[in-house]
Amino acid sequence: xxxxxxxxxxxxxxxxxxxxxxxxxxxxxxxxxxxxxxxxxxxxxxxxxxxxxxxxxxxxxxxxxxxxxxxxxxxxxxxxxxxxxxxxxxxxxxxxxxxxxxxxxxxxxxxxxxxxxxxxxxxxxxxxxxxxxxxxxxxxxxxxxxxxxxxxxxxxxxxxxxxxxxxxxxxxxxxxxxxxxxxxxxxxxxxxxxxxxxxxxxxxxxxxxxxxxxxxxxxxxxxxxxxxxxxxxxxxxxxxxxxxxxxxxxxxxxxxxxxxxxxxxxxxxxxxxxxxxxxxxxxxxxxxxxxxxxxxxxxxxxxxxxxxxxxxxxxxxxxxxxxxxxxxxxxxxxxxxx
Amino acid sequence: xxxxxxxxxxxxxxxxxxxxxxxxxxxxxxxxxxxxxxxxxxxxxxxxxxxxxxxxxxxxxxxxxxxxxxxxxxxxxxxxxxxxxxxxxxxxxxxxxxxxxxxxxxxxxxxxxxxxxxxxxxxxxxxxxxxxxxxxxxxxxxxxxxxxxxxxxxxxxxxxxxxxxxxxxxxxxxxxxxxxxxxxxxxxxxxxxxxxxxxxxxxxxxxxxxxxxxxxxxxxxxx
Numbered sequence: 001x002x003x004x005x006x007x008x009x010x011x012x013x014x015x016x017x018x019x020x021x022x023x024x025x026x027x028x029x030x031x032x033x034x035x036x037x038x039x040x041x042x043x044x045x046x047x048x049x050x051x052x053x054x055x056x057x058x059x060x061x062x063x064x065x066x067x068x069x070x071x072x073x074x075x076x077x078x079x080x081x082x083x084x085x086x087x088x089x090x091x092x093x094x095x096x097x098x099x100x101x102x103x104x105x106x107x108x109x110x111x112x113x114x115x116x117x118x119x120x121x122x123x124x125x126x127x128x129x130x131x132x133x134x135x136x137x138x139x140x141x142x143x144x145x146x147x148x149x150x151x152x153x154x155x156x157x158x159x160x161x162x163x164x165x166x167x168x169x170x171x172x173x174x175x176x177x178x179x180x181x182x183x184x185x186x187x188x189x190x191x192x193x194x195x196x197x198x199x200x201x202x203x204x205x206x207x208x209x210x211x212x213x214x215x216x217x218x219x220x221x222x223x224x225x226x227x228x229x230x231x232x233x234x235x236x237x238x239x240x241x242x243x244x245x246x247x248x249x250x251x252x253x254x255x256x257x258x259x260x261x262x263x264x265x266x267x268x269x270x271x272x273x274x275x276x277x278x279x280x281x282x283x284x285x286x287x288x289x290x291x292x293x294x295x296x297x298x299x300x301x302x303x304x305x306x307x308x309x310x311x312x313x314x315x316x317x318x319x320x321x322x323x324x325x326x327x328x329x330x331x332x333x334x335x336x337x338x
Numbered sequence: 339x340x341x342x343x344x345x346x347x348x349x350x351x352x353x354x355x356x357x358x359x360x361x362x363x364x365x366x367x368x369x370x371x372x373x374x375x376x377x378x379x380x381x382x383x384x385x386x387x388x389x390x391x392x393x394x395x396x397x398x399x400x401x402x403x404x405x406x407x408x409x410x411x412x413x414x415x416x417x418x419x420x421x422x423x424x425x426x427x428x429x430x431x432x433x434x435x436x437x438x439x440x441x442x443x444x445x446x447x448x449x450x451x452x453x454x455x456x457x458x459x460x461x462x463x464x465x466x467x468x469x470x471x472x473x474x475x476x477x478x479x480x481x482x483x484x485x486x487x488x489x490x491x492x493x494x495x496x497x498x499x500x501x502x503x504x505x506x507x508x509x510x511x512x513x514x515x516x517x518x519x520x521x522x523x524x525x526x527x528x529x530x531x532x533x534x535x536x537x538x539x540x541x542x543x544x545x546x547x548x549x550x551x552x553x554x555x556x557x558x559x560x561x
Contacts, residue, residue, distance in 0.1 A: 129392070132418035133348050136440035140354035143443050144361065161440060168420070181422035192522045196442060199519050203512075209524035223422050 001064055006057045017049055056089075063087040078103060117174065124171040128164055135161060158200060162234065166297060169227050173304045180221035180309060187251055187260060188214045190222055194229040201237050207245040216251045218258050218329040224305055225327075228313075229262070231298045232325045236264035238294075239286055239323070253331075257312075260327040269317035277315055278303040339365045340454055343384035345401070346416070347372060347393050355388070362447060372396070376404050384411060386454055389433070391417040391424075399431050406432030412453040416441065444520040469502050469560075471546055486544040493523050494537045497530075501550065501560040510557035534558070 007014070021042045028038050063085065070083050081103030084096050138157055142150040172179045191214050195202065202209065236247050248263040269277060273284040280300040287294030299315075306313040312328030342364045346352045352368050359366040369378045372394045379387065379401065387405070391398035402413055415428045418439040425436045435449050465477035473482040479495045480487045490498065500517045501509060511530060518525055525533070534550075541549055551559050 129418040132439045133351060136418070137348065137351040137354060139440050139443065140351060140358055144354055144357045179421075181426070183422070195524055196445065196519065196522075199442075199516070202524075203515060203519070206526065208526045211524065221422050223420060 001057075001061045003054070003057055006060070007053065010053060013053075014049070017045070021045060059087070059089055060092070063089075063092050078106060121171045121175055124167065128168045131164060135164075155200065155204075165227060166231075166301065169224070169305060170297070170301055172224075173301060173308065180224050182219055182221055182309075184217050184219055185222040185225070187216045187218055187258070190225050190229055191249055191260075193222075193226050194233055197226075197230055198233050198237065202233075202247075205237055205240060205245060206243075207237065207240065207247055210246060210248040211250070212248075213250045213252070214260075216253055216258050218331070220309055220311060220329060224309055225311075228302045228305055228327065229260075231302050232262050232327075235298060236262065236266055236323070238292060239266040239268075240264065241267055257331050258329045260329070262325045262327070263322060265322040268319040268321050268323055269315075270319055274315065274317055278313075339363070340385045341365045341367055341383070342450065343367045343369070343379060343382050343387045345369060345375065345379060345387060345393065345398070346390045348390075358443065359450075364450070376401055379405060380408060385457070386412045386414065386450060388414050388416050388450075391415060391419060391428070399428060402428065402433050403431045410457075412457050414446075414449060414453065416446075442520075444516070448520060467499075467502055469505065471549060472544070474498060474502055481541070481544065481546075483544045483546065488540050488544050490537070490540065491533075493518065493525060493529075493533045494540070496521055496523060497533060497537060501558065505560050508553050508556050508559045513557070 024041060025038065028041070067080070067084060071077060071080050074080060074083075081100050084099055086096060087093060135157060139154065142154045142157070188211075191211065195209060233247065244265070246265045249261065251258055251260045267286060267289075270285050273282075276282045276284065277299050279296070281296040282300070283294040283296045286292065287296065303313050306327070310330065312326070312330075314326045314328065315323065316326075317323040342359055344352055344355050344359070344366060346355065346368075356366040356368060367382050367384055369375065369382070371378070375393065375396055389398045389402060393401070398415060398417070402415065405411065405413065412435075413433045414435040414437055415433040416437050416439060417424065417428075420438045428436050434453055437446055437449065465475065467474045467476065471483065475482055476495065476499060479490050479492070481490065481498070496518055497514060500514060504513075511527070515525065515527070515530060518530075538550055541547070549561055551561060553559055
């Protein structure tokens with residue numbers, strides 16, 4: 001806020017004042033007053049006017065500049081409602097009231113949606129727990145009546161199970177509240193669980209599993225992490241080549257981190273698409289290849305969960321050579337005290 | 339025969355679980371009413387309890403805690419709740435294992451077998467299996483035959499153990515691979531062939547030639 005601009009806005013008062021001064025000057029001339037009075041009256045009035053208008057300008061300037069500075073520093077701009085000072089001029093007071101009321105109403109609105117979302121998430125979790133029972137029962141029935149037909153149904157049920165798990169974690173990934181529990185876990189346990197979850201499709205696709213150097217402890221939520229590794233293994237299965245399929249999993253301990261490598265020799269990803277694989281809904285060329293049905297959710301969700309857990313997720317790939325996914329667990333020497 | 343009590347309120351799942359456990363050589367007991375579940379459970383005097391968490395009247399966590407006050411019977415919590423915190427709570431309440439629905443059936447079996455073995459007082463004898471021609475010492479991972487003995491690698495031991503368990507039956511390669519995967523050895527077809535050859539050579543070294551017979555196109559059989 002510059003004084004010139006402020007003055008420009010108040011130009012009308014200045015013009016009116018000058019008109020008044022001109023009429024006074026005319027009167028003074030008619031009554032032939034002393035020249036000193038003729039000069040003194042307009043000069044003193046103009047001086048008082050400018051002092052007055054500068055005081056008003058200064059008040060407003062300090063209020064608005066302060067407000068703008070606070071707004072600039074704020075991460076969450078809507079918090080301005082909590083930090084606004086009470087000004088001592090009427091427009092400021094009106095503004096303050098408006099900002100406060102808008103803020104309040106917005107907060108109410110946001111809370112409404114937060115509640116709706118929380119409610120929906122709760123419902124999804126409940127629903128998922130419910131649907132797991134008929135799935136478990138179906139799998140039991142299949143186990144007790146093993147034929148070629150039921151085996152084939154079993155495969156489909158496994159797919160359903162995976163989609164359900166994805167939905168559960170999708171719901172979990174969106175909530176504000178902390179929904180995970182970090183503890184020390186052995187990477188081997190996470191990897192073995194993920195592989196066992198995919199046992200049927202790994203065996204069916206005749207994929208060679210090469211695990212080494214995975215006896216490492218990391219701090220994470222094992223359920224979330226198993227889901228992430230599981231998704232990556234599923235991708236490796238889905239985008240494998242015709243034969244001689246391999247998945248290699250190993251971890252390397254570095255100074256401040258543990259890096260888990262999951263490498264396959266699958267069809268790989270086109271160069272231009274690598275940076276986009278973590279985007280929601282991105283399927284790319286591979287997603288449409290040979291009737292593969294890609295939803296573009298898997299890796300997006302992995303990235304999101306990793307961000308929440310504070311672990312890194314990176315991907316390298318070369319077309320027709322394979323894909324390497326790196327999961328990076330930060331290791332703080334501070335929490336590693338035994 | 340070991341008695342396993344299934345505490346599960348979904349009737350269909352309960353019945354299928356019962357059939358499955360009976361098929362696998364256990365006696366499966368169930369309770370149908372849950373209004374007095376703690377006393378009912380204790381009355382069955384089972385060797386192991388499969389306990390669901392979501393039950394009518396009293397929830398599984400409470401039941402688990404109450405049973406622990408009175409009995410040391412092994413308890414496996416079976417639940418569809420799948421998060422770290424629930425698992426910790428259950429284990430704190432005295433459960434021995436925690437399995438989430440829908441469970442991997444082979445893993446459930448392995449956990450049952452593991453717990454039953456651990457709770458047995460004569461566990462030491464369990465680690466030696468006498469197979470007429472030789473003795474398989476699981477804890478030491480060796481085959482003993484009269485004075486001779488030979489060491490086995492982890493995979494060889496698992497394969498032989500599985501064949502011993504299925505003695506006299508034809509076991510397919512797929513079954514062996516499946517078994518090995520469930521015990522966390524993720525081997526492929528080629529590795530199995532290599533391990534099989536080595537195992538046979540070792541058996542031959544101590545004079546047990548052709549004890550494992552190949553049934554072409556079907557699998558193997560331990561005589």
